[in-house]
Every structure is written in C-alpha cells, then in structure tokens.
Amino acid sequence: MKPSKTATANPPIHLTPRGAARIRAGHVWVYRSDLKDQKPKAEPGSLVAVLDEKGRILGDALYSSSSQIAIRMFAVGREETYAVELPEIVSNRVAAAISYRDEVLQQTEACRLVFSEADFLPGLIVDRYNDILTMQVLTQAMDREDLRRAVMDSLREHFPNSTIFERVDERIRELEKLPAKESGVVGKPQKGNAKTATIFNMNGLRFHYDVSGQKTGAFLDQRENYAAAAQYARGDALDVFTYQGGFALHLYQNCRRVTGVDMSRPALEVAEENATLNEYNLEWIEANAFDYLKDQSVGGRAYDTIVLDPPAFAKTAKNFDTAIRGYKELNLRALKMLRAGGTLISCSCSFHVSEADFMEMLGTAAADAHRRVRILEKRNAAKDHPILMGVPETNYLKCIIARVD
The missing domain is CATH 3.30.750.80 (RNA methyltransferase domain (HRMD) like)
Structure with missing residues (x-):
C-alpha cells in the first residue's frame, strides 16, 4: 500500500510498538508519547503517512503539532487517500x-x-x-x-x-x-x-434554538431516548437537570403533572418558551439538583416517573470516584421517592464511567434503597451519534430505563 501523494509531502511519522498496536486494535488516536520522534518535522494540520516501528505503512493521519493527541487517523490500512486531494x-x-x-x-x-x-x-x-x-x-x-x-x-x-x-x-x-x-x-x-x-421539530414537538445559548446544542444525542422515556412515563413526573425541558416536554404527553428542575435560570426560561410553543403547562423549579432531591425526599414527596440527566461528572479518569458518588446519591434519592411500579430514567454522559460501572452503581443504590429494580431498556446515543468500533470515546452516553418496585 502506498501513502497518499499529499502525505508524502511530509516526512512519515513512525510509531512505537504501543502506538502501532493501538491503531491495529481499531483506535484512531495516537498520543504524542507513542511517536518515536515526539517532535516530527510535519507541518501543523498536515496529512502524514504513519508507519509502525518496522517501517510498515499503517495509513494516513492528520497531524497536530501541539495537541497531546498528535495524530488522528484519516485512512487506515487502505489506499483511499492515494492520488486524491x-x-x-x-x-x-x-x-x-x-x-x-x-x-x-x-x-x-x-x-x-x-x-x-x-x-x-x-x-x-x-x-x-x-x-x-x-x-x-x-x-x-x-x-x-x-x-x-x-x-x-x-x-x-x-x-x-x-x-x-x-x-x-x-x-x-x-x-x-x-x-x-x-x-x-x-x-x-x-x-x-x-x-x-x-424553531425546530423533534419527535413531533417544537423547540426554540438560539446560537447565543450557553451550550453547544439541545442534547441531540438524547433525541431517541426522549421518545423512549415518554412511552413509559405516567402520573406525576420529575425531570432533574432538565436544561431546556427536553425530557420534561416529552413526558408531559403521558403524565398528569411534570416538574422540571435546573439551576440555570436562562435554561429554564427557554424551557418555559418551549412549553408555551407546544401549549403545555409544566412547573419549572430553579434549584440545585442534589439539594432539591434531598429536600423532596426528606419531605416525603413521591413520584411515578423520575428522570436523572446530569452533566458529565467524570470529565477525566481521575474524577471517577467522585462521579460515582454523585451518581449514587442522585439515584438513591430518586429510588426512595418513586412509588411502587414507578419508572426511573437514569442517564450518564461521562465516558470515563462505563456502562458496567453505571449499572454497578445503580445496583448498589437499589440495594441501599431496599427497592427491586427491573431494567426495561439500556440505551445509548441517538443514531446520528454512531459508535465507531475501536474508539470507545464515541460510546459515552448511557440511558437506563427501569421499573422500580
């Protein structure tokens, strides 16, 4: 296999055995520590040929002169980039x-x-x-x-x-x-x-979108999970970390009463605008989620449906233990507040907390709450966020739908 003509404009980058093994295993990132020469002469942002420690071509990659992710594979083990601009x-x-x-x-x-x-x-x-x-x-x-x-x-x-x-x-x-x-x-x-x-339509509902918003988007990766959650929702529902009301508005279609909780007033203002757009009547509470759940639990409040969709608690691996504690506290409170036969929709977008880790946490919370939990669905991100085999970072979202007795 030949390197691309564009890639040959730069000296090839040689990987260490560990870096080459990473590519052969299917990942597309190589860290700078796995380059034989950690300061190659390639131009920033250029396409480079990537070779293993024995000089065998692994493919072509896009090079960064500053990031710790030094190369991102662009064509792996094939000639796609040869003779094509x-x-x-x-x-x-x-x-x-x-x-x-x-x-x-x-x-x-x-x-x-x-x-x-x-x-x-x-x-x-x-x-x-x-x-x-x-x-x-x-x-x-x-x-x-x-x-x-x-x-x-x-x-x-x-x-x-x-x-x-x-x-x-x-x-x-x-x-x-x-x-x-x-x-x-x-x-x-x-x-x-x-x-x-x-204004855009999603799952038959209408939502506002403004590019000046505080987040990148409207959590499009949850789109299919919104619809799935709505199928199980009933009675009195609570959506914690509601942001602009994504889950809450979907739950409203099948629930008697829906409350959305978030600590961001601007987000809740958009949530209210979205509710008005759909002619829905929801309750919005500005509060810290942990404090709110604690107060509601201590006060004996009960719900039939609870959604937990917090931001990423573990943005790096070193935050894992803190993240697990946070997830457990939230889920423990929710499990105690659900009526018999209620539905829990519990999510995590922390890549560093695997599905197995998340399920273990949920099982421990269920045991501590003395509740029987049956898993109805284990879901991931929507189909427009495909998971690339070999790149676990693309498999980050967990959405568990469970019945609690």
Whole structure:
C-alpha cells in the first residue's frame, strides 16, 4: 500500500510498538508519547503517512503539532487517500455523513450531521437545527482554509437555504495553538438573511434554538431516548437537570403533572418558551439538583416517573470516584421517592464511567434503597451519534430505563 501523494509531502511519522498496536486494535488516536520522534518535522494540520516501528505503512493521519493527541487517523490500512486531494475527500465524507442521516432519521429537523471520528472527519462537528447549521472546528487540520472551504461548500450544496454558524471553543483553539476568533455566522443562505434563532421539530414537538445559548446544542444525542422515556412515563413526573425541558416536554404527553428542575435560570426560561410553543403547562423549579432531591425526599414527596440527566461528572479518569458518588446519591434519592411500579430514567454522559460501572452503581443504590429494580431498556446515543468500533470515546452516553418496585 502506498501513502497518499499529499502525505508524502511530509516526512512519515513512525510509531512505537504501543502506538502501532493501538491503531491495529481499531483506535484512531495516537498520543504524542507513542511517536518515536515526539517532535516530527510535519507541518501543523498536515496529512502524514504513519508507519509502525518496522517501517510498515499503517495509513494516513492528520497531524497536530501541539495537541497531546498528535495524530488522528484519516485512512487506515487502505489506499483511499492515494492520488486524491484531501479537500475532495473531506467534501465527499461530509456528503456521506449527511446521506447517512437521511437514511436513518425521521420526524426531526434537528440532528448531528457530522460526528468527528465517527464520521471519519476527526476534529469536525456539525449540528442541524432546522435552517441553522452549527459547526465546530477542533483541530489544526480542520482549521485549514482549504478544508474549511471543502466543508462549507458541501454544507451549502446540501442546505442552500441554511445559515452556517461557527461555535468557537476558546480552550480548544488555545490547546491547538490556533489564532483566537469569535463565534459567528460564516455562511449565509442563498435566499434571505442569516439567522441566529429558529424553531425546530423533534419527535413531533417544537423547540426554540438560539446560537447565543450557553451550550453547544439541545442534547441531540438524547433525541431517541426522549421518545423512549415518554412511552413509559405516567402520573406525576420529575425531570432533574432538565436544561431546556427536553425530557420534561416529552413526558408531559403521558403524565398528569411534570416538574422540571435546573439551576440555570436562562435554561429554564427557554424551557418555559418551549412549553408555551407546544401549549403545555409544566412547573419549572430553579434549584440545585442534589439539594432539591434531598429536600423532596426528606419531605416525603413521591413520584411515578423520575428522570436523572446530569452533566458529565467524570470529565477525566481521575474524577471517577467522585462521579460515582454523585451518581449514587442522585439515584438513591430518586429510588426512595418513586412509588411502587414507578419508572426511573437514569442517564450518564461521562465516558470515563462505563456502562458496567453505571449499572454497578445503580445496583448498589437499589440495594441501599431496599427497592427491586427491573431494567426495561439500556440505551445509548441517538443514531446520528454512531459508535465507531475501536474508539470507545464515541460510546459515552448511557440511558437506563427501569421499573422500580
């Protein structure tokens, strides 16, 4: 197998045996500590040939001169990049990612169009909210002008009447040693003016979206879990960490009363706007989730359905023990507050807490609460967030739906 013509413009990068084994096992990241020369002469953001310790070609990768993830494999064990220009491949992969969503998604105007490594476009994330597309560039390579242009041209071709808005993560740009820039509109629709706010449909409900929001998006990875949770919901429901009401609004379709709790007032204000948009009447509580659950539990409050959807408690492996304690406290409180036959929907988006870890925590909480718990469904992220085999980081979301007796 030959390296690509583009890759041969830079000296090849040789991996240590551990780095080569990592690639052969299916992962696409190699850390700088696994390069034989940790400061190779490759240009920042360039495509490089990757060789094992014996000089055998493993494929082509995108190189970062500053990140601890030094290379992200772009073509593994095949000749895809040989004799083909890199921008053309990027454009084709964007088109393929969009085509995949067209095949597997229904009844939504909001989804993740490009999911970085899982769509073979490492360092690029694109979300769709009706007629607004948001783009995030996370690596030196994807910040190259020619690759930016390829991405933008492909998005314009498929969504000519959409605004393209770039969300900038200042910390990521600092780590990648990229020039500072501000978030803003980078592509206007063919007709009309650029938009920074819109309304989109998801699972038959309507939601507001504003690019000035505090989060990257509307937790699109939970879209299918929202619908699944609604099928089991009944009676009095509590949605903890509701953010803009994603679970709460879906629960309302089958529940007598729904309360959403979050400590962010701006998020709850959007949640109320979403409720009004759907002509729903929900209760919103601004509170710390741990304090609220404790007060409700001590007060003897009971519910038929409880959703726990906290932010990532373990952003790094060293936070694992603290995260498990946090998850257990939340789930223990919820289990004690559920009426017999009630439904618990418990989620974790912490990659460093595996499904096995999460299930063990839930089992311990159930034992301590003296409740019998039957697992009805074990779910992951929505289909627009595919899991790439060999890259466990793409398998981060856990959603457990259980009956509690």
